[in-house]
Amino acid sequence: MLQTPTSEQTARRRVDDQPVVLRISGLRTRFALDDGVVDAVEGVDLEVRRGETLAVVGESGCGKxxxxxxxxxxxxxxxxIVGGQVWVPRPPEPTAAGRRRGWFGRTRRPPRAEEGPDGMVGLVGADPEVVRAVRGKRISMVFQEPMTSLSAVHTVGxxxxxxxxxxxxxxxQEARERxxxxxxxxxxAAPEKRVDAYPFQLSxxxxxxxxxxxALSCDPELLIADEPTTALDVTTQAQILELLGRLRDELGMAIMLITHDLGVAAQLADSVAVMYLGRVVExxxxxxxxxxxxxxxxxxxxRSVPKLGRRTGERxxxxRGMVPHPYARPSGCSFRDRCDHFIEGVCDTALxxxxxxxxxxxxxxxxxxxDRR
Ligand SMILES: Nc1ncnc2c1ncn2[C@@H]1O[C@H](COP(=O)(O)OP(=O)(O)OP(=O)(O)O)[C@@H](O)[C@H]1O
Ligand SMILES: [Mg+2]
Incomplete structure (x- = not known):
């Protein structure tokens, strides 16, 4: 059920004046397969600020x-990745102890990464040390397939x-306490016991x-949660969303929430990006x-989701239609074949x-x- 928050509700968490924790510009990712090319991400621009929750929505296969x-x-x-850049605030220099243990690479020269505006660095094309200093530490991710992401043969602890x-x-001992x-x-509940459980023993x-x-183990600035509630029943789904909202507020963390469910987006997010065939359309x-x-x-x-307050009986x-095959992306606007407002000679000619x-x-x-209105 879609319950749209009011502007006052989202204004509560206005984040416009907060620093940017992630800026994606012109990002393009391509799969070159034997029988065709899939441009899964085709020039995406996005930004997430500290404490913000951005929902990325769109149908299956849109490149989220x-x-x-x-x-x-x-x-x-x-x-x-064939184009664009992923900008993040420059990660801290590795500590001397970390360098000795080889966690950040053994080289003495500072790791290389493209320099961006506002002291940001680019992860595309950066040395692996830079990516490692960000991944799982400044930005961490909960993957879409939780059951396959956990190892079945080790305890969760x-x-x-x-x-x-x-x-x-x-x-x-310190790590266990953590x-x-x-x-x-x-x-x-009972975390002292559950720490020794295997994933199959948990719901x-x-x-x-x-x-x-x-994902939270290293206090990330940004958590990317890819369909975190899709496999769960409605009650558990609500609990997980509530948990994410609470953690965001307590830890001051930003969230990129990826979901095909607009109701889920409305419950948690301040801002939204709608993706269609690899592009952000709104x-x-x-x-x-x-x-x-x-x-x-x-x-x-x-129009495709039930809405609170809508007349009962309304259909x-x-x-309409289906997401086109990824090998056969329409020219111009990729949505044109499904669009009620299609203008021939315009929508099919240029992006x-x-x-x-x-x-x-x-x-x-x-x-x-x-100039068209
Ligand atoms: N490993 C891969 N090899 C080839 N094509 C891929 C691969 N992974 C993704 N794709 C293609 O990239 C496109 C985008 O896929 P993606 O998984 O990002 O969609 P999604 O929006 O996350 O969909 P869903 O809502 O189903 O999770 C799809 O056309 C998909 O077929
Ligand atoms: Mg997906």
């Missing part, structure tokens, strides 16, 4: 997960300890909490975008530019182009 993995330079072959010790030198503390923080919701605990303040959706794709997505309409209003609400559609 590939975009998230590209941020952390975790795209598997044959995938490759062992797995979280490994994540901690990768970044911070500490004794086994793990128990983390499990308590994510709402696992789906508890495993998801363990994944979140692992973004802005969540309450504003849900109240006044501009892109025909966003409008269709919102829900699924988005529409991004139009931005004074409130920062952006839409990539010719219907809003000044």
């Amino acid at each position: 997960s590939v975009m998230a993995r590209s941020v952390l330079q975790l795209v598997d072959r044959p995938g490759r 062992h797995q979280i300890t490994e994540a901690i010790q990768l970044h911070e030198p500490m004794t086994k 793990v128990v503390d983390l499990l308590r923080k994510v709402g696992i 789906g919701g508890m495993r998801q909490r363990v994944m979140i605990a692992m 973004r802005g303040d969540l309450a504003e975008v849900f109240r006044d959706p501009r892109h025909p794709y966003t409008q269709a997505l919102l 829900l309409a699924p988005v 529409p530019p991004v139009v931005r209003d004074e409130h920062g609400h952006e839409v990539r559609c010719v219907l809003y182009q000044e």
Whole structure:
């Protein structure tokens, strides 16, 4: 059920004046396969500020997960980032002890990374030390497949300890105490006992909490949560969302919440980016975008979910047609074949530019182009 928060609610957490923790610019990720090329991410621009929750929404196959993995330079072959940059605040220099133990590489020269504005560094093309100093430490990720991300043959305590010790030198006992503390923080009852449990001994919701605990183990500035509640029943889903919101407020952490569920987005996020076939077609303040959706794709997505306050008996309409095969991306606007406002000779010829209003609400559609209205 979609319950759109009011502007006052989201204004509570206005973050416009906070520093940027992630800026994605022109990001392009491609899979060159034997029988075709998939441009999974095709020029994405996004920004997340400290304490902000950005929801990334869109149908299956729109490139949400590939975009998230590209941020952390975790795209598997044959995938490759072919353009753009992922800017993050410069990570701290490795400590002398860390350098001695070889965690940040053994070279004496400072690791290389593209220098950006505002003291940011680019992760695309950076030395592995720079990526390692960010991944799992400044930015961590809860992956879409929690059941396959946990090892079945190690206790959860062992797995979280490994994540901690990768970044911070500490004794086994210290690490164990830290793990128990983390499990308590994510709402696992009797953490002193559960620390020795194997994943199969836990419920789906508890495993998801363990994944979140692992992601939080190094106090990240930004947590990327890819469909964190999809496999869970509605009650557990609500609990996990509540947990993420609480942790965000307590730890001052930013969240990039990836979901195909607009109801989930509305419960947690301040801002939203709508993705379609590898591109962001609309973004802005969540309450504003849900109240006044501009892109025909966003409008269709919102028509497809039940809404609180809508007259009973009103029909829900699924988005017409299907996401095209990734090898056969339409020219011009990729949504044109499914769009009720398609203009021949316009929408099929050139990629529409991004139009931005004074409130920062952006839409990539010719219907809003000044000279076309
Ligand atoms: N390893 C891979 N090899 C080839 N193509 C891939 C690979 N991973 C993703 N893709 C393609 O990239 C595109 C984007 O996939 P992605 O997983 O990012 O979608 P998504 O928006 O996360 O979808 P979902 O909501 O189902 O998780 C899809 O067309 C997919 O087929
Ligand atoms: Mg995905």
